[in-house]
Amino acid sequence: MKPKILRIAVPLVFTGALALCLCVAAQQTAESNAHRLQAYDLRREVFLLGTVVKYQTASAVPPMGAHLIVQTSSGPVDVHLGNAKVLHANHLELNAGDNVRIIGEDLAFDDGTIFAARIVQKGAQAVAVRNTRGFLLTPASTLSPDQKESLRGVR
Amino acid sequence: MKRLLLGLTAAAALWGAACGGGTNFATPPPPVGKYTLASLKGQYAYVTNGETFNGSLSATPLARTGSFTADGLGNITGGVEDVNAAGITSLALQITGGNYTVNADGRGRLTLDISSNGVTSSIIFGIVLTSTNDGLMIDETSNSAQSSTGSGNFIKQTPGSFAISTVSGAYVFDFSGLDNIQPPNQGPISIVGQFTASNGPITTGVEDVNDNGAFTTAAAVSGNFAADGNHQATLTGNGRGIALINGSQYAFYIVDSSRVRFLSISGGMLSGDAVIQNIVPPATLSSSSFVFIVAGSSAKGGVTRVGRFTANGASLTNIVLDTNNSGTFTKTGGTGSGSTFSNTNITMDQANPGRGTLTFTASNVGVPFTFVFYLSSATSGVIQDISHTSSGVATDVADGSIEAQAAGPFSASNITGTYAFNWSGLSIQTSGNFSIQDEEDVVAQATVSNLSLAGAADSFQFFDGIPVTDSVVSGSITPGGAGTGADGQRNTLSVKLTKSNSLTVSFVVYVVNPQLAFFANDINNQGSTRIVAGILKAQQ
DSSP states (O other), X not given: OOOOOOOOOEESOOOHHHXXXXXXXXXXXXXXHHHHTTSOOGGGOEEEEEEEEEEEEEEXXXXXXXXXXXXXXXXXXXXXXXXXXXXXXXXXXXXXXXXXXXXXXXEEETTEEEEEEEEEEETTEEEEOBOTTSOBOOGGGGOOHHHHHHGGGOO | OOOOOOSOOOEEOOOOOOOOTTOOOOOOOOOOSSOOGGGSEEEEEEEEEEEEEOTTSOOEEEEEEEEXXXXXXXXXXXXXEEEEETTEEEEEEEEEEEEEEEOTTSEXXXXXXXXXXXXXXXXXEEEEESSSSEEEEEEEEESSSOEEEEEEEEEEOOGGGOXXXXXXXXXXXXXXXXOSOOTTSOOEEEEEEEEEEOSXXXXXXXXXXXXXXXXXXXXXXXXXXXXXXXXXXXXXXXXEEEXXXXXXXXXXXXXXXXXXXXXXOSSSEEEEEEEEOOSOOOSSOOSEEEEEEEEEEETTEEEEEEEEEEEETTEEEEEEEEEEETTEEEEESSTTSOOOEEEEEEEEOTTSTTEEEEEEEETTSSSOEEEEEEESSSXXXXXXXXXXXXXXXXXXXEEEEEEEOOOOOOSTTTSOEEEEEEEEEEEEEEETTEEEEEEEEEEEEEEEETTEEEEEEEEEEGGGOSOEEEEEEEEEEEOOTTSSSTTSOOEEEEEEEESSSEEEEEEEEEEEETTEEEEEEOOOTTOSOEEEEXXXXXXX
16 A cells, blocks of 8 residues: 655635535545545645645656656645646746645545646646546647637648 | 547657667568558548647647548549547548558558648558458658647448438447537547438437536437538548537548448537447347457546456356556456456346446446447447446546457467557657657557567657657467456467567457457556557458
């Protein structure tokens, strides 16, 4: 079993329903918890605040795709960003020492969990890397109207 | 497999395409076989799914469907195609010329000269014939006008069938791609179903939709088929028209009365085929074994599932399944997986002939596996993953093919001869010091003798921007037990591609019959570097 990653996680939505959900979840078995974490759910979203320790555009460690190690006040967190081309297309550079805010949530993965980012924010710039249902975005999500129009020449 | 994994990127440590001086390139031996230029003659309807990269644009999802005419002498004499790049469409582009080669082994290169906005440029495909009626292809376009990749296939059309009245009867269909929601909330979508058409109108139908993780179950289908009012001649000339299906427009290409190919043109980016359901599938499956494969996207990235089962009434036994979910491999069922199954069931929908659902819970996976399928015959159909959490949210969006499995055994005695194969998906690719995940496509031909592979391949790891042609293929197939998987033993396939460098990919392979197999990459020593799946098909 992978070690549980510690983090500061602030629920984005303080609703009664969420509070109830968390309370109930605490009583559930590990198996049902894994069930719950198999799909992305906006109601579970939290945000991380921290400093970039390492950014990899492609990691051989699953899940495939870009990973960000963020140092939070509770320890390092491995954040899955998905398609690095989305960040590149948005001209968002991530370097060690950058302060970032990540909106996302834990997803069951392998025999542990991975923090799946939906929005990555550095300074005033925020870039969506997943849609609201948690599916990874493609660079097509970043196209300007002019860029889209230029696609009409594609054969 | 008809389509690639949606959504993500890939990239991989590559066998280099570099052409530096002094590099030693492995070259395949001279091709041998029965194919000639004359083996590709007539009109062929083709589809590809992949990516394009245009100048400053990042890689953009790209789907195309079209029809080209080959003269049997190496020339392309005409045709038409429709293109959808992440929802931006270019309709009825004229194929003004081109050329092709066919080696004795069925491999070759197809160049289509296409006019768009008064400018003509070429797109190029690596092809391998599976017969004189069909073949596999990858997009290898890399020129000053366009860089694009993707996998697909082509099927010979029957020009005498180019009429709306040809599309009559019951058809099973599978459309997949990107939904028509505007970014940034655009997501993957899969639609499988059945419709009945009658000389234009779709009179009845039923479909199951997984749109960005939200299900629509057994919904009605309505619509119609018609000539394209703006390009009327493409119906009689190319079998092309416009279909309206549940409010979405599609360009369609008639192969013949048994198959029609589709590309959405009114939002989103979907493509797929409809196949005639001319034999009503059984209401109950009796001692029937099936192999199936699905590919698509989960919240973690690309996902593939390939497996087999035996159905007998509501009973589901001998389940074996291999999943690659964004680089994590999970084996369920079979020897060594340590998993057991519960809550197994398969049900045929008595109200909708050919439609069925199957479900099983594996002890080592948190969510029950659930699928809906539509059989176009007793032996073939399409399948969609509808596995979901207890709150009803889909774990992924994925679909593919389901085929009845022959009895076996499968061994060196019957898996022999010449085969074409293709795989597509994502891999980690490197350029200089920079690595990223991007699309990977491979098309190849190999002779299988004593379960060893020897042949040649083209590949395109898109981030490199340069396709690698004529790599040497070697490898082996290792059957487990009787080769069917029913005894819990898995088959494996190892493929090595060698050019200036080499790449070895390990697969788990499920044999449908000695002429057809589905495969997906398996755990190997390369870490999480690849999510690909493909098809192995005997050449006829």
